Amino acid sequence: MGKYIFAILGFSLWVGGLLAQEPISPLPLKPTYNPALAALGQRLFFDPILSKDKTVSCASCHDPAKGGADGRERSEGVGKVLGGMNAPSVFNAGFNFSQFWNGRAASLEEQALGPIQNPVEMNLALSEMIRRLEGEPSYQEAFVQTFNPGPLTPQKVALALAEFERALVTSNSRFDRYLRKEIALSEKEQKGYRLFKGLGCVSCHNGRLVGGNSYQKIGVVNPYPWFQGQADLYALTQKESDKNRFKVPSLRMSADTAPYFSSGEIGTLEAAIAAMGYYNLGVTLDQDQIENLVAFIKSLKGETPAILEAQ
Amino acid sequence: MRLKKKLGFALLGALAVFGLFWFIRFYVTEQLQTSNQIIERFSNLKNQSTLLEEEVLKLQISTFPDYDALNQRIIDWQQGFEDLTQVLSHSPQKHHGPPALDQIQINFNQGVALLRSFQTLNSTLKNSTIYIPTLAQDIALEPKNGPLLPIILFMVDKVALANNLGQIEELSMLMQAVSEIENRVQKSRLKNDEIANYLNHIRIFTAQFPLYLELNRQMEIQNQRVMEQLLVALNQFRAEDQRALARIKGLSAVLFVFLLLAEGLLILLIIKNDQAALRDRLTGLKNRLAFLQQVDLFENPAMILIDLNGFKNVNNFYGIQGGDHVLKGFAKRLRDRFRAEAQVFRISGDEFALLFEEKDLALLEQAVAKVNALVTEPFYYKELPIQINLNQAICDQKPLLTHCNMVMKHLKEQNDQHFLVYSPELGLEKKVAKNFELLEKLKKAIRQDRIQPVFQPIFDRKTLKPVKFECLIRLVEEDGTLLSPYFFLDIAKRANLYRRLTEIMIEKCFARFEKLSYGFSINLSAQDITDPALAQMILGRLEKNPELAARTTFEILESEGIDNFDLVQEFISSAKSYGAQIAIDDFGAGYSNFENILKLQVDYLKIDGSLIKRIDEDINSERVTRSILWFAHEIGIKTVVEFVHSKPVMDKVIELGADLLQGFYLGAPELEIP
Numbered sequence: 012m013g014k015y016i017f018a019i020l021g022f023s024l025w026v027g028g029l030l031a032q033e034p035i036s037p038l039p040l041k042p043t044y045n046p047a048l049a050a051l052g053q054r055l056f057f058d059p060i061l062s063k064d065k066t067v068s069c070a071s072c073h074d075p076a077k078g079g080a081d082g083r084e085r086s087e088g089v090g091k092v093l094g095g096m097n098a099p100s101v102f103n104a105g106f107n108f109s110q111f112w113n114g115r116a117a118s119l120e121e122q123a124l125g126p127i128q129n130p131v132e133m134n135l136a137l138s139e140m141i142r143r144l145e146g147e148p149s150y151q152e153a154f155v156q157t158f159n160p161g162p163l164t165p166q167k168v169a170l171a172l173a174e175f176e177r178a179l180v181t182s183n184s185r186f187d188r189y190l191r192k193e194i195a196l197s198e199k200e201q202k203g204y205r206l207f208k209g210l211g212c213v214s215c216h217n218g219r220l221v222g223g224n225s226y227q228k229i230g231v232v233n234p235y236p237w238f239q240g241q242a243d244l245y246a247l248t249q250k251e252s253d254k255n256r257f258k259v260p261s262l263r264m265s266a267d268t269a270p271y272f273s274s275g276e277i278g279t280l281e282a283a284i285a286a287m288g289y290y291n292l293g294v295t296l297d298q299d300q301i302e303n304l305v306a307f308i309k310s311l312k313g314e315t316p317a318i319l320e321a322q
Numbered sequence: 323m324r325l326k327k328k329l330g331f332a333l334l335g336a337l338a339v340f341g342l343f344w345f346i347r348f349y350v351t352e353q354l355q356t357s358n359q360i361i362e363r364f365s366n367l368k369n370q371s372t373l374l375e376e377e378v379l380k381l382q383i384s385t386f387p388d389y390d391a392l393n394q395r396i397i398d399w400q401q402g403f404e405d406l407t408q409v410l411s412h413s414p415q416k417h418h419g420p421p422a423l424d425q426i427q428i429n430f431n432q433g434v435a436l437l438r439s440f441q442t443l444n445s446t447l448k449n450s451t452i453y454i455p456t457l458a459q460d461i462a463l464e465p466k467n468g469p470l471l472p473i474i475l476f477m478v479d480k481v482a483l484a485n486n487l488g489q490i491e492e493l494s495m496l497m498q499a500v501s502e503i504e505n506r507v508q509k510s511r512l513k514n515d516e517i518a519n520y521l522n523h524i525r526i527f528t529a530q531f532p533l534y535l536e537l538n539r540q541m542e543i544q545n546q547r548v549m550e551q552l553l554v555a556l557n558q559f560r561a562e563d564q565r566a567l568a569r570i571k572g573l574s575a576v577l578f579v580f581l582l583l584a585e586g587l588l589i590l591l592i593i594k595n596d597q598a599a600l601r602d603r604l605t606g607l608k609n610r611l612a613f614l615q616q617v618d619l620f621e622n623p624a625m626i627l628i629d630l631n632g633f634k635n636v637n638n639f640y641g642i643q644g645g646d647h648v649l650k651g652f653a654k655r656l657r658d659r660f661r662a663e664a665q666v667f668r669i670s671g672d673e674f675a676l677l678f679e680e681k682d683l684a685l686l687e688q689a690v691a692k693v694n695a696l697v698t699e700p701f702y703y704k705e706l707p708i709q710i711n712l713n714q715a716i717c718d719q720k721p722l723l724t725h726c727n728m729v730m731k732h733l734k735e736q737n738d739q740h741f742l743v744y745s746p747e748l749g750l751e752k753k754v755a756k757n758f759e760l761l762e763k764l765k766k767a768i769r770q771d772r773i774q775p776v777f778q779p780i781f782d783r784k785t786l787k788p789v790k791f792e793c794l795i796r797l798v799e800e801d802g803t804l805l806s807p808y809f810f811l812d813i814a815k816r817a818n819l820y821r822r823l824t825e826i827m828i829e830k831c832f833a834r835f836e837k838l839s840y841g842f843s844i845n846l847s848a849q850d851i852t853d854p855a856l857a858q859m860i861l862g863r864l865e866k867n868p869e870l871a872a873r874t875t876f877e878i879l880e881s882e883g884i885d886n887f888d889l890v891q892e893f894i895s896s897a898k899s900y901g902a903q904i905a906i907d908d909f910g911a912g913y914s915n916f917e918n919i920l921k922l923q924v925d926y927l928k929i930d931g932s933l934i935k936r937i938d939e940d941i942n943s944e945r946v947t948r949s950i951l952w953f954a955h956e957i958g959i960k961t962v963v964e965f966v967h968s969k970p971v972m973d974k975v976i977e978l979g980a981d982l983l984q985g986f987y988l989g990a991p992e993l994e995i996p
Contacts (some may be wrong), residue, residue: 032384032386034386034387034388035388036388036390108389108393208386208452209452209453209456210452210453210456211448211449211450211452211453212449213386213452214386214387214444214445214446214448214449214452215445215449217386217387217388217389217390218388218389218390219390224388224389224390224392224393224441225389225438225441225442225445226438226441226442227441227442227445227446228442228446231446231449231526232519232522232523232526256442291449292449292453292519293518293519293522293523294453294519295515
């Protein structure tokens with residue numbers, strides 16, 4: 012018997028010691044970016060000129076007012092065509108270790124031109140995009156002033172869009188202020204954070220973004236249904252083990268980005284938490300636990316970025 | 323010119339080599355800088371690899387992972403790699419770019435793929451290892467689970483041991499425990515979600531942990547591989563770098579040797595050129611320039627100037643080659659004899675010099691004897707013996723060469739001794755000064771038109787009346803006195819004024835006798851006649867006035883000897899064709915040559931005054947004169963007798979049968995013609 016007590020003691024000490032080191036870090040208070048370039052990117056971001064029928068802009072699916080997403084299960088492209096995936100939030104996207112659900116773009120610049128050309132998104136050929144932008148004197152001028160004189164290229168469009176996205180950082184959340192020891196968390200938030208760590212959620216949702224820094228599988232304990240054609244890592248590698256393996260989404264703005272999961276099939280945050288508990292922890296969370304976790308997740312939501320305030 | 327070209331090339335070569343040196347210096351500096359940068363970036367990349375490994379280790383042991391740092395490490399490594407490839411591509415030795423570099427990138431990318439799998443597996447395992455104690459706690463808090471508690475805790479312990487110490491052996495025990503619990507749960511019909519979930523996580527752990535360990539092993543191997551390849555690439559680069567530097571060093575050494583050689587050649591060329599300027603090509607002796615340089619180096623030098631007497635005749639007779647042979651032979655004898663005592667020079671064509679460092683008259687006089695002994699043996703040219711004589715001027719007072727030249731001239735003029743020591747008492751300087759004075763006087767007289775002819779009447783022996791006049795040159799001094807050509811003709815020849823004097827005489831005499839009806843004679847030397855321009859001018863005047871030409875006689879000095887007999891003969895026949903007459907002057911004084919007289923078809927013979935002077939007393943003079951007169955009469959040449967200074971002389975020459983008479987007794991030279 013003494014042996015077990017010993018073991019428990021040791022184990023508790025081990026866990027306790029490691030609890031002291033926080034697996035989540037605060038976002039920078041002021042993002043660094045080139046204001047002129049970001050302003051040009053901002054204009055492009057909200058301009059439907061970048062879609063074939065001029066009905067869809069980047070912001071159509073990544074609306075800052077909707078947590079940087081669109082509130083739909085799956086996004087609607089030009090001609091009201093439905094996309095394959097739930098739109099991820101554009102907020103803090105620059106801190107993702109890769110872009111898209113399956114990380115197929117290494118950087119924001121690489122990502123930016125993807126949706127513009129995607130037939131189910133904006134469906135615009137890059138040559139046409141350039142022709143349109145060159146047709147707008149104000150764009151011509153803005154590009155010449157921002158970059159050195161020279162032809163307007165897709166590369167420059169991508170650079171501007173990426174720079175704008177880098178400005179979209181939701182700093183100074185309650186949780187960040189707690190990490191910086193500026194405030195104390197509410198009781199619910201505290202309990203939620205403790206659960207978040209104790210249940211093991213934090214093993215995937217960690218770092219600045221509380222996610223967005225590794226690929227993980229949904230359905231580790233209880234299997235999650237796999238859909239043919241979804242943008243998981245399997246779509247890239249065709250490896251069986253990569254089925255349902257996605258880039259972990261950031262929880263920073265999750266409070267505002269319902270519906271959830273890659274397919275957008277989960278309507279509420281509570282349901283999403285419960286589902287994650289079932290599929291990846293094998294646990295049925297009670298109402299109390301879910302409430303606490305929701306409180307914690309809401310504390311992750313930061314302030315509206317300065318670049319949008321100015322608008 | 324050739325030398326200048328050579329020097330130009332040498333300079334150009336030196337410049338090129340210098341340029342190369344500069345380039346190599348620049349290149350080496352650049353090379354070293356790049357090389358340092360490359361090595362620095364290699365070590366940075368190695369550091370990044372180590373940091374990455376450290377980060378993985380941290381993630382393995384920590385309960386709650388944070389992947390932000392790991393992702394940053396991957397980005398840092400990639401950046402470090404790009405920095406390295408960039409600087410390597412800018413390296414001057416492009417060829418060495420380690421081919422392993424591409425392989426390193428591939429291996430690193432494989433490593434990153436492993437890291438991504440590691441993240442997934444790590445999260446799964448951490449999830450379970452965090453959750454297992456939580457679940458255990460919950461199970462333990464339920465009283466009805468009491469019997470299961472020991473085995474549940476045993477499993478927590480085994481998970482912790484496996485997780486912390488990597489003990490896979492524990493895993494089979496875990497699986498046994500899982501079966502054990504399942505059995506008990508089934509038997510007791512305890513339907514418990516928590517226990518089921520607990521077992522699920524234990525199963526996940528048991529299944530995934532060996533994979534995790536294997537993955538960690540693979541990552542370690544992969545990282546090791548990257549590190550090793552980096553090291554190989556670095557060593558390869560270093561070796562290449564060393565080789566490149568060695569090559570450059572080798573090239574530098576070659577260039578340096580080349581530069582030294584070029585410089586040496588340049589110096590040699592300059593020295594050789596310098597020496598060539600100081601050496602006589604024919605004899606190999608040092609030349610006049612070398613003498614002048616050398617003589618200044620000695621405090622009390624003395625010299626002997628050696629002149630090959632009448633060397634001109636050797637050249638004329640044996641040809642230039644024969645002359646050169648003698649010069650070379652003499653130079654060799656001189657050098658061999660005096661090698662130890664004096665320096666030997668060839669000062670000019672036929673002049674040699676011995677230069678002694680110390681003055682010692684006794685020694686110098688011995689040396690003169692030695693030099694003379696050198697030419698007792700003749701030189702042989704094509705088996706013909708050539709005998710030469712020497713004049714030697716000795717001097718121990720500066721300026722040596724000037725003094726020796728004066729002495730040499732004196733020796734030649736006197737022609738009665740063959741060596742002489744310079745001394746101020748000889749008065750040679752005064753003579754030189756006097757010569758200069760005289761030259762100035764002559765030039766001034768020509769300028770001021772004070773060269774005038776005087777006219778001495780020539781009498782017919784029968785009528786004793788003047789029939790013609792000899793025109794004689796005089797310099798009218800500023801005070802009006804007349805200066806005989808004896809004093810200035812020699813200097814005029816030396817100063818190249820002789821032709822001018824002849825021209826003046828021709829002009830003035832022709833002008834004077836144009837208005838008279840007398841015949842007249844003008845003196846011409848062989849030098850005048852062989853001067854083509856002057857001869858042309860004279861013949862031109864004759865052609866212009868045939869009446870005057872018929873009254874003109876040219877008196878040619880026989881005593882001078884005629885070098886170019888053909889030219890003289892040509893002039894005489896031309897002059898005669900215009901009606902002019904020719905007289906041979908001073909006949910009987912020099913090399914009287916009857917054959918020449920016959921050949922030249924002269925009209926008059928003027929018998930030299932030295933024969934006439936004492937003809938009334940000296941039977942020999944009378945005999946010679948009689949035979950000349952007889953000879954002239956025989957071949958139909960008229961005779962003129964000069965120097966008739968008294969009545970007895972006049973009577974005698976009339977008795978002997980001379981045709982014309984001339985002399986102070988009959989009439990002195992006068993400026994005017996009566």
